[in-house]
Amino acid sequence: GxxxxxxxxxxxxxxxxxxxxxxxxxxxxxxxxxxxxxxxxxxxxxxxxLIGVTAFFRDPEAFEVLRTELVPKLFAAADPEEPVRIWHACCATGEEVYSLAILVREYLDEQGLSNKLLIFATDLDEVAVSRARAGCYPEAGCTGLGEGRLARFFTRVEGGYQVAKSLREMIVFARHNLIKDPPFSRLDLLVCRNFLIYITPDLQRRLIALFHRVVRPGGFLFLGSSETLGSHADLFLPVDKKWKIFSRHCSGARSESGLIFAAPAPLAGSRRPAEEGGCQAQTPGESVEKLLMERYSPPCVIVNDRYEVVHVSTRSSRFLEVPLGEPTRDLLRMVREGLRPALRTAIHKALTEQTQVVFRGQRLKDESGQLTVDVLVEPLGDAHAPSRLAMVIFESVSPAALQESMPPAAGHPQLPGDERSKDLLIRQLEDQLQIHHEQLRITVEQLEASSMGLFSSNEELMSINEEFQSTNEELQSTNEELETSKEELQSLNEELLTVNAELCGKVEELKR
Ligand SMILES: C[S@@+](CC[C@H](N)C(=O)[O-])C[C@H]1O[C@@H](n2cnc3c(N)ncnc32)[C@H](O)[C@@H]1O
Structure with missing residues (x-):
């Protein structure tokens, strides 16, 4: 079931x-x-x-954007030796994926390109997948295709048309449960339209995180016209806002979908050898690397420019704690108290200047007592491709190691014993001073900006923003509700048309 x-x-x-x-x-x-x-x-x-409503070139305007913008972009940066990988999830009876294949074929022929191509098309509904694979459609369903495309990509069969073999062979169809089965990965384009509107916001959120994981950086995502990225808007950039075409952020930040997949078995019903899923077996080298990373790499978190945590590594809990009240992703609220000023300054500086920032010897208190830690913040991009994400590494240091690691202050020779501790203290105080100085500078800059009328009251903006967000969410859910009702009506309508045609046939028979 x-x-x-x-x-x-x-x-x-x-x-x-x-x-x-x-x-x-x-x-x-x-x-x-x-x-x-x-x-x-x-x-x-x-x-x-499983409401399988679909059509060839459904939302023609969206497919026009696909034809003029997306398909050329897909091949512009493609390595001719590497296949362009497309996954069309929830393809129903296949009309949509054949529409896409037609656009791709036309583009490749026009440009004289011979790129390799892998198109996977999947759906939970086995019956729909078999029909998609056969590619036979009644005449009425093919009206939107136009004479030219019908002649080029279809052959006439009794009662309708069949997709030409050459087009059918471009696509591997398989039954696949998007919620349970391992996903395809390293995708250049993922199409999943009009499925998210049927599922709960929580599952929508987890699937968007999954899509982010399987689309390669710079690859594309194409959703249904009333579907959105919800709270994961930071994972993709809009390419066409109206038609919900997005490109995946180039940053390497990963988002956890929380979905647990069955073991990656070959996809039932696929005609070519199944592609690997997202959960590949690891080589011994990879396992060792993973183990080393987990056991011996310093704890770290990845944050965006709003100080929101997007990833937490193992053993970070020493430096973070769950604050009381509403759950939060705000690193500055989660981090232990002594680290807050240094972190705020370091992240701001690292991201604005796209450079590594280190603050050594920061003191904080955890359950086991006083702790000294070096904080290193490294932006994930570089000067050519700036990133909105930064990696924050926490490295605990023993007082002895701290003394060792601190070079003598300029103009001071190496000092023994007590003198050295004093020197260390002075260096720490100097660091703290630098942090506070930086913070002051940031605050002054912000004050200046606000006095120039660039910022209105932050709190006001935030509350307006929250209001917008909640209205937006309400509108979104009403919109989804309307869209699902529309699809349901459409499928009912299709059934009524069939019944009507049958009745007409019977009336004709009775007349005779
Ligand atoms: C409304 S159709 C969308 C068809 C097509 N993408 C379009 O927009 O024209 C929704 C499809 O989602 C499929 N579906 C429902 N649950 C699914 C799941 N868990 N995994 C994969 N497909 C699913 C249904 O079988 C149905 O074919």
Missing amino acids: HDFSSYKKSTVERRIARRMTVNELDSRQSYLALLEESQLEAHALYQEM
Whole structure:
């Protein structure tokens, strides 16, 4: 069976209600009893839940952006020796992925390119995947294609058209559960349209994090027109805001999706050897490297320019603590008290100047007492490709090591014993002074900016922002709700048209 608990309750309820109407049942108990005794009904309900509405060049304007902007970009930077990797998730009966394949084929032919290409198209619905693989569509479904494309990419079959073999062979179709099965990785383009609108915001968030993990830096993501990145807006840059085309941030920051996948088994139903999933077996070298990283590398966190933590390594808890009250990602609220001024200054300086900043000998207190630590902040980009992310490394130092590591102050010769401790103290005080000096400079800069009218009251902005955000979230969920209802109506409409056509046929027969 399939677990629908992460699908939106309203959609699930509407689909159940529809099956109850079809079966002329008005109580949930009696429908449950029917489900328990009838495999056929259980399967019908399962199919009812997977609303497979789709079409060739659905949202033509979006496909125009794909044709004019995205497809050329996909190949502009591609290494001709390496295949361009595309994953079309939730492809339903395949019309959308064939539309994309048509655009790609047209572009490659126009440009005289012979790049290698791997297009994977997957869906949970096995029946839909088989239909996609066969590529046969009724005439009515092919109207949006236009004469030219029909002639070039399709052959006439009884009752409709079949996608030409050359186009079908460009795509590997497979059944795949986006929530459970290992994903494809190192993607140049990931298309997942009109699936997120059916699932809970929490699962949407985890899938966006997963998409970020599997799309290569600079690769693209194409969502449905009413789908958004939600709280993960910082993981991708908009390429076309209206049609929800994004490019993945070039930074190497990883986002944890929290999704747990089944072991990477070959994808059922694929015709070529299955591609590797996201959870590849490690070589002994990789395992050792991972172990060394976990055991012996210093604790570190990755933060963005808003001081928000995007990744935490092992053994960082000594330097961080969960603050009371609302959960937060704000590093300055999480970090132990003694480190706050140094961190604020170091991150600001590292990101604005894109340079490494080190503050040695910072003192803080944890449960086991006083602790001295070196704080190193390193931006993840460089001067040519500045990054909004920085890595913060905490290195505990023993007082002895601290003395060793501190070079004598300029003009002071090496000093023994007590004198050396005094020298050390002076150096630490000098460092603290530098931190406070830097902080003062930042504050003065900010004050100047605000007095020039560049900033209005920060608190006001934040509260307006919060209001916008909550209104935005409400609008987004209403929008998604409308979109799912629209899709459901569309699928109902398609069914009615079929029933109508059947009835017309019967009337004709009766007349004769
Ligand atoms: C509305 S269709 C979208 C089709 C196409 N992407 C489009 O926008 O025209 C949603 C598809 O998601 C598929 N689906 C639902 N749950 C899924 C899951 N857990 N994993 C993969 N596909 C799923 C359904 O079978 C259905 O074909």
